[in-house]
Amino acid sequence: MIYFQVLANGLVLGGLYACIAAGFSLVWGVLNVINILHGTFIVLGSYIALFSYNFLGIHPFISVITAGALLYLIGHLVQSSLINRVIAAPVLMTLTLTFGLDLLLNNLMLVAFKADYRKLVLDNPLGRLELGPIFMPLDRIAAMGLALLLTFLLHRLLRDSRIGRAIIAVRMDREAASLMGVNVSRINAITFGLGAMMAGAAGSLLSIVYPISPLNSGMFLGKAFVICVLGGLGSVPGAIVGGLALGVIESFGAIWFGPEHAVTISFTLLILILIFRPAGLMGKRGFE
Amino acid sequence: MKHWLWLAAFVAACALVPLFGNNYALRLATIMCLYAGLALSWNFIGGMAGYPSFATAAFFGLGAYVSAVLQAKGVPFVAAWAAAGFAATIFAALIGMAILHLKGHYFAIASLAVVEVLREVVNTAEGLTGGGMGINIPLQGMSADVQARLFFFVMLTMTVVLLAATIIVSTSKLGFGLRCISQNEDAADILGINTTFYKVAAFSLSAFGVAIIGAIYASWVQYIEPPDVFDILYSVKPLVMVLLGGLGTIFGPVIGAVLYLALEELVWRNFLTVHAAVLGALIVALVLFLPNGVGAMFRQWRKRPAVQS
Amino acid sequence: MTALLELKNVSRRFGGLVAVKDVSVSIKQGEIVGLLGPNGAGKTTLVNVVTGVHPATGGSVLFEGRDITHMPAFRIARSGLARTFQIVQPFPKMTVVENVAAAALFAGGAGGMQEAFELARRQLEFAGLADAADQIASTLTLAKRKRLEFAKGLAMNPKLLMLDEVNAGLNSAEVEDAMRLIRRIADSGVTILIIEHIMKVVLSVSDRLLVLHHGELIADGLPAEVTNDRRVIEAYLGKRYAEKTER
Numbered sequence: 001m002i003y004f005q006v007l008a009n010g011l012v013l014g015g016l017y018a019c020i021a022a023g024f025s026l027v028w029g030v031l032n033v034i035n036i037l038h039g040t041f042i043v044l045g046s047y048i049a050l051f052s053y054n055f056l057g058i059h060p061f062i063s064v065i066t067a068g069a070l071l072y073l074i075g076h077l078v079q080s081s082l083i084n085r086v087i088a089a090p091v092l093m094t095l096t097l098t099f100g101l102d103l104l105l106n107n108l109m110l111v112a113f114k115a116d117y118r119k120l121v122l123d124n125p126l127g128r129l130e131l132g133p134i135f136m137p138l139d140r141i142a143a144m145g146l147a148l149l150l151t152f153l154l155h156r157l158l159r160d161s162r163i164g165r166a167i168i169a170v171r172m173d174r175e176a177a178s179l180m181g182v183n184v185s186r187i188n189a190i191t192f193g194l195g196a197m198m199a200g201a202a203g204s205l206l207s208i209v210y211p212i213s214p215l216n217s218g219m220f221l222g223k224a225f226v227i228c229v230l231g232g233l234g235s236v237p238g239a240i241v242g243g244l245a246l247g248v249i250e251s252f253g254a255i256w257f258g259p260e261h262a263v264t265i266s267f268t269l270l271i272l273i274l275i276f277r278p279a280g281l282m283g284k285r286g287f288e
Numbered sequence: 289m290k291h292w293l294w295l296a297a298f299v300a301a302c303a304l305v306p307l308f309g310n311n312y313a314l315r316l317a318t319i320m321c322l323y324a325g326l327a328l329s330w331n332f333i334g335g336m337a338g339y340p341s342f343a344t345a346a347f348f349g350l351g352a353y354v355s356a357v358l359q360a361k362g363v364p365f366v367a368a369w370a371a372a373g374f375a376a377t378i379f380a381a382l383i384g385m386a387i388l389h390l391k392g393h394y395f396a397i398a399s400l401a402v403v404e405v406l407r408e409v410v411n412t413a414e415g416l417t418g419g420g421m422g423i424n425i426p427l428q429g430m431s432a433d434v435q436a437r438l439f440f441f442v443m444l445t446m447t448v449v450l451l452a453a454t455i456i457v458s459t460s461k462l463g464f465g466l467r468c469i470s471q472n473e474d475a476a477d478i479l480g481i482n483t484t485f486y487k488v489a490a491f492s493l494s495a496f497g498v499a500i501i502g503a504i505y506a507s508w509v510q511y512i513e514p515p516d517v518f519d520i521l522y523s524v525k526p527l528v529m530v531l532l533g534g535l536g537t538i539f540g541p542v543i544g545a546v547l548y549l550a551l552e553e554l555v556w557r558n559f560l561t562v563h564a565a566v567l568g569a570l571i572v573a574l575v576l577f578l579p580n581g582v583g584a585m586f587r588q589w590r591k592r593p594a595v596q597s
Numbered sequence: 598m599t600a601l602l603e604l605k606n607v608s609r610r611f612g613g614l615v616a617v618k619d620v621s622v623s624i625k626q627g628e629i630v631g632l633l634g635p636n637g638a639g640k641t642t643l644v645n646v647v648t649g650v651h652p653a654t655g656g657s658v659l660f661e662g663r664d665i666t667h668m669p670a671f672r673i674a675r676s677g678l679a680r681t682f683q684i685v686q687p688f689p690k691m692t693v694v695e696n697v698a699a700a701a702l703f704a705g706g707a708g709g710m711q712e713a714f715e716l717a718r719r720q721l722e723f724a725g726l727a728d729a730a731d732q733i734a735s736t737l738t739l740a741k742r743k744r745l746e747f748a749k750g751l752a753m754n755p756k757l758l759m760l761d762e763v764n765a766g767l768n769s770a771e772v773e774d775a776m777r778l779i780r781r782i783a784d785s786g787v788t789i790l791i792i793e794h795i796m797k798v799v800l801s802v803s804d805r806l807l808v809l810h811h812g813e814l815i816a817d818g819l820p821a822e823v824t825n826d827r828r829v830i831e832a833y834l835g836k837r838y839a840e841k842t843e844r
Contacts, residue, residue, distance in 0.1 A: 034393050085576055091392040092340045093575050096531060099524060100571025107565035222404065225397050264408035267401040274398045275386045461702060461710065468699050471688040478648060478682075480674035480704030480753065 006251045008134045014247025015144030016206055020220060021227035022151045022239040023198025026158075029234020030171040030191045032091070033083060036098040038224055039217030040106045041071055041196050045203020046212040047113060050120050053207075060120065060207050061146060067200040075196025080189040087188060102217070109214040117211035143205040148240070150201050154194065155236040167191050171234065219263075226266045229273050291455045291538055295448065298542065302444050306437050314436050318508070320549050321443035322501055323529060327541035328450040329497030330526035335536035336463060337490045338470025339388065342523040343399035344498050346406045347376045349518035351499025352506035353410055356423045359507070365427070369503040376499030377492045384491035388484065400523070407518035422513030425506055439508040446504065447542075450497045454538050457493070466490055470536065528571055534581030544581065601626045601661060601788050602647070602678075602757055608655035609639075609646050616642040618812040619656070624757070629779070629789045631799035631820075634809035635832060640792045643809065644759050648680050649673040661756070674704045679755035681746035681763055689735035693745055696734050697721060700752035717752055724748040724778065740771045747778060751787075758782065759790045764798050776802050796824070796833070808832065 024038045035041075048067040052058040058066075078101065086093045126138035158164035169177040170187045178184045210216065223246065231242025246266060253265040305317040326344060333341045351372040358368040387398040410417050417423060427435060457463040465486045468476040477483050506512045525548065526541075533544025555566045600623035609617040617639045624630050634640050645651040647658055649670035657666045665673050679700075687696050697717035698710075707713035721727045724744045729737060737745060743763050750758050760779070764772045779802055783789050793799045799806070806823040808816040810832040816823045823829055 028393065032393070034396070082572065082576065086579065089579060090338070091396065092334070092527070092531075092535075093579060095340060095393070095396060096527065097572060097575040100568045100575065103568030103571065104565045105568075107562055107568065111561055111565075225401075229394075229397070261408070261412070264405055264412070267404040267408075270401045271387070271398055271405065274390055274394060274401075459710070464695075464699065464710065465703065467691065468688055468703075471690055472686055474650070475682070475686040475688065476699075476703075477670045478650070478674055478680065479700050479749070480671050481699075482669075482671050 002133075002255070004132070005134050006255055007248060008136055010248035010251030011244060012136065012140050012144045012247070013209075013251065014244035015148045016202065016209065016243075017223060017227055017247050018151050018240040018243030019147035019198060019202040019205065021224045021231070021243050022154055022236055023195035023202070024224040025228045025231075025234055025236070025239045026154070026167075026198070027192055027195035028228060030167055031079075031083075031087065031188055033087070033094045033098065033192075034091075035192070035195060036095070036102045036221065037078070037105065038195070038199050039219070039221030040102050040109065040214070041075070041199035042203040042206065042220045043212065043214055043217045044074075044105075044109065045071060045200035046120075046207040046210070047109070047203075048200065049204035049207040050118060050212055053120055053122075059122075060204050061142065063204045063207075064146065064150070064201045067204040068197040069200075071200025071203075072193040072197035075199075076189045076193035078196075079192035080185065083192065084185050084188055106214050106217055113214060115213055115215055117213045117215075119211050120207045122208060139208055143208055147202065147205050150198065151236060151240055154198060157194075158236065163187075163190060222263065222267070226270045229270050291459075294539060295451055295455065298451070299444070299448055306440060311433075311436060314440055316549065316553070318436075318440045318443050320546060321440070321447040322505060323525065323549055324542045324545035325443065325447045325450050325501045326498055326522065326526040327529040327533070327545045328447065328454055329494045329501070331454065331530050331536065331541045332457065332466075332490045332494040332497075333487075334494075334527060335530050335541070336458065336466040336470065337487055338536075339487065339491070340392070340396040340527075341399045341491065341494065342396055342520070342527075343380070343383070343402050343491075343495070344526055345518050345520050345522035346399075346403040347380065347495040347498035348502035348505075348522045349403075349406060349410065349514070350376050350379060351502030352512050352517040353417055353423070354499070355503030356425050356506045356512055357416055359425050360423060365507050369500055369507075372503035373496045373500040376495040380492045380495030381488055384488040385484070388487040388491060400520070403518055403520060403523060407514050410518070411514045417514075420514065422511055422516075425510050425512070427507060427510060435508075439504065442504055443501070443508075446497070446500055451538075451542065453493070453497075454541075458538055462486065462489060467536070528574070530581075532574060532578070532581055537581075540581055599626070599662070600624060600659075602790075603659040604647070604656065605659070606656035607643075607646060607653045607658060609642055609651060610654050611651075616812050617646060617653075617809075620809070620812075620814045621656075622807060622814060622817065624788060624790060626756075627783075627786065627788055628804050629783050629791065629802055631803035631806045632790055632792045632809065633796055633799065633806055633823075633829075634794060636794055638794075638809040638832075639812040640794070640809055641761060642812075644680060644761055644790075644792060647673075647759070648678060671703075674753065675706075677754070677756035678759070679704065679750040679753040679757070680759040681743075681750050681761055687734035687737075687742060687745055687749075689733075691734055692731050693726060693734055693737065694718060694721060694730040696745060697748045697752045700749040701754070704753040706754055717748075720748040720752045723751065723781075725774075739766050743767065743771075743775065744778075747775075747782075751782065755787060757788045757790065759792065761792045762794070763791070764793065764795070772798060800824070 020042060024035060027033055027035045045067040048070060049060040049063040052063045053060060083094060083097060086097060122139060128135055128137045129141060158167060166182045166187050169182055170184055174184060227239060227242035227246050230245050231238035250262050250266065253262055257265065302317060306314055330344050333339050354375045355368040355372040358371055359365055383402060387395060390398055411419055465481045468481055469483055469486060473483055502517060529544035529548045530541050532547050534540030551570060555563045559566050603623040605621055607617060607620045608615065620643065632640055646653045649668055652667050657664055660676060660678055694714060694717050697720050698713040701707040701716040702713035705716060707716050718730060721730050724747045726741060726744050726748055729741060734745065763775055767775065779789060791799050791803065800820050803820055806820050807814060808823060808829050815828045815832060816826045
C-alpha cells in the first residue's frame with residue numbers, strides 16, 4: 001500500500017514542520033510580530049550543524065543544543081536592541097523591520113556561504129526501519145522524534161515555568177502584565193530568543209533532510225506561515241497539529257498533483273482557511 | 289490648488305529629461321516613474337486605508353502577463369495595457385471581498401499568498417503563458433532611441449494619472465472615508481461608512497495602477513518570466529518608498545520613489561554583492577529613525593524656527 | 598404614539614454566555630429613557646445589538662417599524678440611529694472638526710465635503726467645542742472628548758441617540774454640563790437613550806427608566822416607580838438591604 005508510505009513520509013516531515021512553526025507561532029502570538037527572519041534563522045541553524053559536523057565531527061542531533069543556544073542569543077539581542085523600539089508601532093512597521101533585517105542577514109549569509117546547495121551526509125547512518133510496506137530511514141525518525149520532543153519541551157516551559165507564565169501573561173494582556181510587575185521588554189526579548197532558538201534547533205535537525213542554502217529561507221518561512229494558519233495562532237499544540245497536517249497534505253499533494261505544485265497547494269489552502277476559518281482548523285483564536 | 293501646481297512642476301521637471309539627458313538618464317527616469325507609479329498605487333490601500341498589502345507583485349505580474357498574452361495574440365499594445373488594468377481591477381475586487389475582512393498580519397499574509405499562488409498558476413499554464421520559459425513581446429518597427437523615449441513618456445503619463453487620482457481621492461469622500469478606516473475601523477463602521485466597499489475600492493484602484501504599470505513594463509523590457517514579474521520585491525519596494533516619503537500623503541510616494549531609486553543606484557554601483565544587505569540596513573534604519581518618512585522630518589525642521597506665527 | 602425603537606425578545610449569546618436574555622422594550626419618539634444596571638449587566642451589549650455591532654442571536658429589533666436585526670452596522674447608522682462609545686473612540690490623528698465632519702458626511706446626509714464641515718462646525722458650537730475645532734482629537738481632555746462624542750452623535754442627524762456612559766470619569770460640574778446638553782438635544786426633537794450604571798445621574802433627566810440585571814430586563818417604568826422596585830434595589834444593593842428597607 002503506497003498510501004501508508006506516503007502517510008508515514010508526511011508524518012515524519014510534519015514533526016519537523018511542527019518544530020519550524022512553534023517558534024514562529026510563539027513570536028507572532030505573544031509579540032504580534034511576524035518574524036520574517038525566521039526562515040533565515042532556520043538556515044543558519046542548518047549551517048551551524050553542517051560546519052560542526054564537517055569540521056568537528058559533531059552529530060547534528062548534538063548541534064541542536066549549540067545551534068539553539070546561539071540563535072537564542074541572536075534573537076534576544078535583535079529583540080532587545082531593535083524590535084523592542086517599535087513594538088508598539090503599527091503592524092506594517094515591525095513587518096518592514098524584520099524584512100529589512102532578513103535582507104541583511106540573508107545577504108551576508110549568501111556572501112559568506114555562497115548560494116549553492118550543500119548536503120550534510122552522515123558517515124554512519126542509522127539504517128532504516130522496515131515496517132510491513134513502509135520504509136523509513138531511522139535518522140529521519142530520530143530527527144522527527146527530537147523535533148517533537150523539543151516542541152513539547154517548549155510547551156512545558158510555557159506552561160510550568162515562571163518565565164513561561166510571564167510570557168503567557170504578556171500575551172493575554174500586555175498592560176496588565178506590566179502592572180503586575182512583569183518586565184515586558186525583557187519578556188519580549190526572551191520570547192523572541194525562544195522563537196529563534198526553536199528555529200536554530202529545527203534548522204539543525206533539518207540539515208539531514210534538506211539541502212542547505214540561504215535560498216531556502218523563503219521556503220521555510222512560507223511553511224511557517226501556512227502551519228500557523230492551519231493550526232491556529234500562538235499555541236504550541238496548534239503548531240504540532242498544523243505541522244503534521246501540512247506534512248501529510250504535502251506528501252499526498254505530491255503524489256496526486258506532482259511535487260512541483262506543493263507551494264501552490266499549501267498557499268491556496270492558506271488563503272481558503274484565512275477566508276473561511278480564520279481561527280485555524282482547531283478553531284481557537286490566538287492573538288490578533 | 290497647491291497640489292495641482294506641484295503636479296505641473298513635477299511633469300515639467302520630468303519632461304526635461306529626454307531633452308538634456310542621455311540614454312542612461314532616460315532609463316533611470318523611466319524606472320523612477322515606474323517606482324513612483326507603484327508607490328502611488330500601493331498608497332491607496334496601504335497608506336490611505338492602512339491595510340498592509342503585499343499583493344502588489346501579484347497585480348504587477350498579472351498586468352504584465354495579461355498584456356503580454358494579448359499582444360502575442362495580436363492585440364495592439366495600448367488596448368492590451370488597458371485590458372490588463374481592467375482584468376486586475378476585477379481580480380482585486382473579487383480577492384478583496386474575500387480577504388479584506390482580515391486584519392493586520394492576517395491580511396498581510398493572505399495578500400502575500402496571492403502572489404505565490406498566481407506565480408505558480410502562470411508557471412503551470414504553459415500553453416497560454418509559456419510557463420517557466422517566459423514570453424517574448426517584440427516591438428517591431430521602432431528604433432531603440434524612439435522606444436526609450438516612448439516608454440519614458442508612457443510611464444510618465446501613467447504616473448501623472450495616478451498622482452492626479454491621488455489628489456482627487458485624498459480630497460474626496462472616498463479618501464476621507466479611507467482615512468477614517470485606517471484610524472479606527474469599528475468607529476468608521478458605526479459612523480455609517482460602508483467599510484467593505486471603501487476598502488475594496490482602494491484595493492482595486494491600487495491593482496489598476498499597478499497592473500497597467502506592469503503591462504507597460506512588459507512591453508518595455510520585451511521579455512518576461514514568472515520569477516521576474518511576480519518578484520516579491522515588487523510588493524516590498526513600493527511599501528518602503530511610501531514609508532520613506534510619508535504614509536498616506538499625496539507627494540510622499542513620489543518623493544520616496546526618487547529617494548529610493550537614488551539609494552538603490554548608489555548601492556548597486558558600489559556594493560554589488562552586498563546590495564541586498566545594504567538595502568536591508570537602510571530599511572532597518574528607516575523604520576527605527578524615520579518612521580514617519582523624510583517628509584515629517586522636513587516639516588518638523590521647518591516648524592522649529594516658526595516663532596512669529 | 599408609535600414606537601421608534603422596538604426590541605422583541607432580543608437575546609445575544611457569546612458562545613455559552615448569554616449576555617442579553619429575552620429583552621422586550623419599546624421606546625417612543627421624543628422620550629428620554631435611562632438604561633440602568635450594575636456593571637456587567639449587559640447594557641453595552643444591548644447597545645451593540647441594536648447598532649448591529651454584535652447582531653442579536655434571537656428576537657428582533659425594529660426601528661421605525663423596519664426590521665434592522667441583521668442590517669450591517671453602517672446602514673443602521675445611516676438610518677438615523679447614532680451612538681456614543683463608553684470608551685471614547687475618536688479618529689485619533691484627525692482634528693476635532695474632521696471627526697465630526699466624518700459623522701455628518703457618512704451618516705448625517707451632508708451633501709459634500711464642504712457642507713459636512715459647515716455642519717460639523719455648527720455642531721461643535723452647540724456642544725461647546727468650537728474653540729478646539731482644529732485641535733488633534735487625541736490631545737483633548739476626557740471631558741472634551743466626551744463632548745466630541747456628543748457632537749459626532751448629533752452630526753449623524755439621528756432620530757435616536759444612544760449615549761453610552763457619557764458621564765464616566767467626569768466630575769460633578771462636568772456631569773451637570775453634560776445633562777444640560779442632553780436636555781437641549783432632546784428639546785431639538787431627538788429621542789435619547791442614556792446608558793448609565795450610576796442611578797443618580799439619570800434620575801433627573803429621564804422620562805422613563807429601564808433596568809438590566811444579568812442580561813435580563815427587571816424593571817421598566819417611571820423613575821419614581823423603578824427606584825422603589827424591590828428587584829432593582831436588590832440588584833443594586835444586595836438582598837439584605839432590600840429586606841431591610843422592606844421592613
